[in-house]
Structure formats: structure tokens, C-alpha cells
Amino acid sequence: xxxxxxxxxxxxxxxxxxxxxxxxxxxxxxxxxxxxxxxxxxxxxxxxxxxxxxxxxxxxxxxxxxxxxxxxxxxxxxxxxxxxxxxxxxxxxxxxxxxxxxxxxxxxxxxxxxxxxxxxxxxxxxxxxxxxxxxxxxxxxxxxxxxxxxxxxxxxxxxxxxxxxxxxxxxxxxxxxxxxxxxxxxxxxxxxxxxxxxxxxxxxxxxxxxxxxxxxxxxxxxxxxxxxxxxxxxxxxxxxxxxxxxxxxxxxxxxxxxxxxxxxxxxxxxxxxxxxxxxxxxxxxxxxxxxxxxxxxxxxxxxxxxxxxxxxxxxxxxxxxxxxxxxxxxxxxx
Amino acid sequence: xxxxxxxxxxxxxxxxxxxxxxxxxxxxxxxxxxxxxxxxxxxxxxxxxxxxxxxxxxxxxxxxxxxxxxxxxxxxxxxxxxxxxxxxxxxxxxxxxxxxxxxxxxxxxxxxxxxxxxxxxxxxxxxxxxxxxxxxxxxxxxxxxxxxxxxxxxxxxxxxxxxxxxxxxxxxxxxxxxxxxxxxxxxxxxxxxxxxxxxxxxxxxxxxxxxxxxxxxxxxxxxxxxxxxxxxxxxxxxxxxxxxxxxxxxxxxxxxxxxxxxxxxxxxxxxxxxxxxxxxxxxxxxxxxxxxxxxxxxxxxxxxxxxxxxxxxxxxxxxxxxxxxxxxxxxxxxxxxxxxxxxxxxxxxxxxxxxxxxxxxxxxxxxxxxxxxxxxxxxxxxxxxxxxxxxxxxxxxxxxxxxxxxxxx
Numbered sequence: 001x002x003x004x005x006x007x008x009x010x011x012x013x014x015x016x017x018x019x020x021x022x023x024x025x026x027x028x029x030x031x032x033x034x035x036x037x038x039x040x041x042x043x044x045x046x047x048x049x050x051x052x053x054x055x056x057x058x059x060x061x062x063x064x065x066x067x068x069x070x071x072x073x074x075x076x077x078x079x080x081x082x083x084x085x086x087x088x089x090x091x092x093x094x095x096x097x098x099x100x101x102x103x104x105x106x107x108x109x110x111x112x113x114x115x116x117x118x119x120x121x122x123x124x125x126x127x128x129x130x131x132x133x134x135x136x137x138x139x140x141x142x143x144x145x146x147x148x149x150x151x152x153x154x155x156x157x158x159x160x161x162x163x164x165x166x167x168x169x170x171x172x173x174x175x176x177x178x179x180x181x182x183x184x185x186x187x188x189x190x191x192x193x194x195x196x197x198x199x200x201x202x203x204x205x206x207x208x209x210x211x212x213x214x215x216x217x218x219x220x221x222x223x224x225x226x227x228x229x230x231x232x233x234x235x236x237x238x239x240x241x242x243x244x245x246x247x248x249x250x251x252x253x254x255x256x257x258x259x260x261x262x263x264x265x266x267x268x269x270x271x272x273x274x275x276x277x278x279x280x281x282x283x284x285x286x287x288x289x290x291x292x293x294x295x296x297x298x299x300x301x302x303x304x305x306x307x308x309x310x311x312x313x314x315x316x317x318x319x320x321x322x323x324x325x326x327x328x329x330x331x332x333x334x
Numbered sequence: 335x336x337x338x339x340x341x342x343x344x345x346x347x348x349x350x351x352x353x354x355x356x357x358x359x360x361x362x363x364x365x366x367x368x369x370x371x372x373x374x375x376x377x378x379x380x381x382x383x384x385x386x387x388x389x390x391x392x393x394x395x396x397x398x399x400x401x402x403x404x405x406x407x408x409x410x411x412x413x414x415x416x417x418x419x420x421x422x423x424x425x426x427x428x429x430x431x432x433x434x435x436x437x438x439x440x441x442x443x444x445x446x447x448x449x450x451x452x453x454x455x456x457x458x459x460x461x462x463x464x465x466x467x468x469x470x471x472x473x474x475x476x477x478x479x480x481x482x483x484x485x486x487x488x489x490x491x492x493x494x495x496x497x498x499x500x501x502x503x504x505x506x507x508x509x510x511x512x513x514x515x516x517x518x519x520x521x522x523x524x525x526x527x528x529x530x531x532x533x534x535x536x537x538x539x540x541x542x543x544x545x546x547x548x549x550x551x552x553x554x555x556x557x558x559x560x561x562x563x564x565x566x567x568x569x570x571x572x573x574x575x576x577x578x579x580x581x582x583x584x585x586x587x588x589x590x591x592x593x594x595x596x597x598x599x600x601x602x603x604x605x606x607x608x609x610x611x612x613x614x615x616x617x618x619x620x621x622x623x624x625x626x627x628x629x630x631x632x633x634x635x636x637x638x639x640x641x642x643x644x645x646x647x648x649x650x651x652x653x654x655x656x657x658x659x660x661x662x663x664x665x666x667x668x669x670x671x672x673x674x675x676x677x678x679x680x681x682x683x684x685x686x687x688x689x690x691x692x693x694x695x696x697x698x699x700x701x702x703x704x705x706x707x708x709x710x711x712x713x714x715x716x717x718x719x720x721x722x723x724x725x726x727x728x729x730x731x732x733x734x735x736x737x738x739x740x741x742x743x
Contacts, residue, residue: 148591150596
């Protein structure tokens, strides 16, 4: 039951048609276009959000529901997450070589570097997928030592994946609700006997889930299966699912991969909107224009080492960064 | 987009029978659903009494066949939680069935050294007391099997569970002082209810053999009650954080973990619940036949249960019940039959080859319809009804349009 990764090129083209801001008018043709041979008709049609949740018509109301209400110990502007001399090794390969940097609460930090620079490794070290060989990661006052991955999410780090990893057999809304479940405490007895807490959590999950889908711009796709969504909407759904866990820090791993310029612009707007709603964002990205346009600060990695950090304008003028991206001319190195 | 383009991609919005049925069912109000559901259930319950001419089995008693179906349906629902919902391939499910049956046997059989029915427990109450114990002990056995093995994934888990099923059977065969070995435990207690002059030992006794109001019918009814209760429990779980966690684990375990799902805990719950339901089925079986022997719990039966789940449609709890019906009913349908539609056949031979036919059916299914006869359309939200209703309205409007445009062509 694996997802067939959509062809990025085709997806970009396809997504373009669907990312329009106006409500899609459902006709036999648009549905036929989205029909896949397996899957029921209920999972194929777009719904009218105003019909289900009229309160979501107002953009501010949506942003209000989406905004996190969590207590964060770190002050705005103070370091929310700190990497201290983190080293990750795979056998003899040093993927990260004592890298240190910090993410400040309320900022959008860009993490860039050429292919194989260790960006995703860095990411995985933060979210508990890899354990650092040395050094430590401190998040909101807690060192992330031997904490399980699902508990790290509950502490407040959420992420998206470079290669989309949605629960493809679930609807868009159900995907997001799995994210909200990270904050829920109902287990088997509560669900069997439908305790008041279970019912309250379910209602809350539905409201917040729908609001999140509206927030990222795919509310009308709530009842569609994740695998039937256009490529761009799948990327948006991943962001919504990550936000549903009410993170203190949202990590986006190349969210613009396979996007055309118009979609990249929309994504930049969305990332800013997320930050303005009170979230801290870490952005891993290749596309320099996107990074320079949206981030507050940038950290540059190359061959597992940090080679620069600072404001986007400073970093883009840094000779080491230019060398890393464009290579050093022969006569210069000679 | 013109209709030509629709033709070009060969996807016209058409509704299958299942989709139509679902749309119709979803369109009903809650009372209307009860209004249709309850009479349908009553009709199903009365099948062995009405004994419709074509449906009724000839070689074996129809009531007994339906009772066996009821127990297999329970097992299919339980196995579906593990395999269909949580995606954990369990090839040793028969082990839980055996533990449930043997728990009842050990507590109430006169052959068992642990027999309690001579002492403080009257024989007539033995089964009723043993039933919850059997369920609890099987649930614990699920926990014991699950806690070390659920760290494994995929094929490795399947192999370990296969071993577990065999271990349980071999224990039953070899712990001779306890289980009486291959001779089995006989005279297991059953509920003594409805004694009368014609039925001195009650309606649930194997001695009550006069159709249609025989023991098979009453055990079938008891199984139906158990099925309804289990379906309510499993349905509530499906539309909750638990059910969503299971599906998330099935789809992508790592992603689920990173999204905050405590995967190990919920996998263990799936094992425990599946085991408990299997134990319930085993306890019913032990009471019905009043006799357990190790050969009943061969690994091939595990495959048969899995076959019911796969044929019915993994993840669809009503589908797997139909899968169980196919598995139990079809061999019995042919048993003792000498002609079908006027063509002379040797029904007994056909029934003997049931594993061959089910094997072929599975292969054909994997090629043509891998999602099973009744593919799952899971609903994972407790309060998702308004969403589904909204989607239904759009779907009806759209497919209505589509049919008109098809007609116009």
C-alpha cells in the first residue's frame, strides 16, 4: 500500500489548474477528470465548504482557529531550538560535522546548501529519526536525548517530508485529524464507551481539521482521498497535517519541489501566513529565490559543515556560499 | 473539457452497485437505517428456521452450518482488526481461537485436571462463567505475543505469528496431563437454558438435534448477538483516534510515528482486541461442540480465516462477515449434493477440494480485485456525517449530470 509518487513535472502542470483561489465549480467534466478507477464516488468529489462549515467563510476566523494556544516557554525572539555541536555519522561518512545554530521563536529560518550538504540529515537529527553521535539538540528548554519520535512531535516539532508521505488511503480531512490526534488522549476504553472527553476531542478535531484545510487553501477537498489529490494540494495537505499537531516549530523539507513559479509564490504567501499566525518555521529549500524571499535568517551547510549564517542579503553575498553553489573558478583556486 | 477528452482518458463517472448501495444507505436518516437494519438482521437470524429450498444445505444440518458461520464471522472481524485495519499480517490467529476454546475446556471439561464444575461451579453455569475468563486470558495471550514481536515488521511478524499458532497447537497436543493430548477434552459445559420434556438438556445441548429448532440455531443466534456487540465496539474504535492510528500505521508506520501516533501502543491494542475477539469465538465453539481436540486448530485454519478477510475485503467489517459466510457455506453447500441445476455432480468431492478452490479463488482475486469483493470505505471520524452528507449531495448531482450527458451522446 505505497503511494505512487506523482511525477513532479506533471504535478506542477496539473496543480496549476487547481490552485486557483476561486471556488471550483463542480461539473461532470471536472469530476471525470479526477476520477480514478478504484475508490468510491464519495471520495472523488469536491465539497462546498460554506455548506459544511459556514463559519469558515471568514479568513480571520480560520486563522483564529488555526492559531496555536499552546504555552511556549521560550520568549519571542529567543532561541526555541538549539543545535549544539551536532555530529551525525553513517559508518565512516560524517554527514553532519559539529553543526551549531539556533532557531528563534517567531522567525522563518532557511536551511540551505547544495545537494548532499546534510540538510535533511540535520532535520532528521532534530526530529529524532537519527540520533546524533555527539552534540545535543535542545528544544524549548528540553534536551532531545532519548525521546521517542512520537513524543518529540508532542513536545512541539512537526515536519513535512521531502517525498510526500501522506496516508494515501485516508481522506484529506482524516489525514489532518491524525495530526490533531497527537494532542488527544482518548485511547481504546474512551473510544469504545464514547466518553465525554472522546466526543469533545472528536468535535474539536473536526472543527480544527476543517479550518486547517481552509487555511492552506484545500478545504473543498476535505472528503477526497489523499492519493487522488493533485500534487500541489498534497504538499499543502502535508503542511496542514503538520500544523494540526499544534507545533511550536514547523519544519518544511523542500515544500516547493516540483512547483512552478506561480505555485512557489503562493507557497511563500502561505509560509508567511503561518508565521504571522504565531508559528516558528524552519525551511529547507533549494530554490534560492524562494529562500531569499521568505526567510528572516539563513543557515548554509556544505559537506556537513555550517559555512555561513545571517540575513538573506548577507548570505547571498558571502563568497563561501557563492563558491559552494557555483563552484570556484579554476584560476581562483590555482 | 469536452466529452471527447473524457472518452480519450476512458474514465466516465459511473457508479458501481456498491457505490449506489452506499449512497442510498448514507442518504437514510438514523431511524430509517435502524428501520431497514433490524428487519434485515431478523430475516438473517430466521434463515435456519425458514430454510429456503435452494439455500439450505443437504449434507449437513443448515442450523449447524449457520452456527459455524457465526463463529467464523466473529473470527473474521477479529482478524480484520489486526490485518485489515492495523495492517499487521497475523498468520497464527488460530492460536487465539484455540486458547479461547481450551480455556473453556480446561475449566469445565470432566477430562481436565483443572475442572471446576465438580466443585463450586455447577455444570449448567460453567460455560457462562468460563466465557469472560476465556476472553480475558486470550487478550492477555495477545499482549504476551505482541509485546516482543510487534517490534518486527511485515514478513518477519508474519513468520513469528505463524510460529505462535503452531506452538499453541503443539502445546495442546503434548501437555497430555493437562489437555488430554490428541484425545482432546470432552463434555465441556454449555449453557443449560430452556429445558423441557422434549429437550431435557436445554436448547444449547448437542442432544437437541431435531431441526429446525435445534442447537445449531440457538448457537447461531448467540453468535449473532456476539457479532452485533463486537461490531458496535469495533465500529466505535474505527471512528476514533484508535482507528485512525491503525490506518495510519498500515499506510506508513514511520510517518505515523512522526505525526505523533504512539505506534507500538496502538499495534499492541490491535493485537489485544483481535485476540480477545478470537477467544470469544473459541469459547463459543467449545460450548457448541462440547469437545476440543488439537487438530481443529491446525495452521490451515489460520489461512482459512485470512482467506475470509481477504475475500471479503480487508478493512471492511461487513465485507469480512460475507467472506466468512463464503468460506463456511460454500463447502457445506456442495456437501452431499448430487446434482446442481440438473447437472449431476459429486458434491462431496468438490467439498473435499475446498482448499484448492479457495486457493484458486484467492489467486484470481489478487489479479482482478486485490481489494477484495467488498472493498473498504472506511469512515474514521465520529462526527463526519455532515461531511459525508455534503459529499453525497455533490456526488448525486454530479453523477446525475454525467448520466444525462452520457444519454445525450
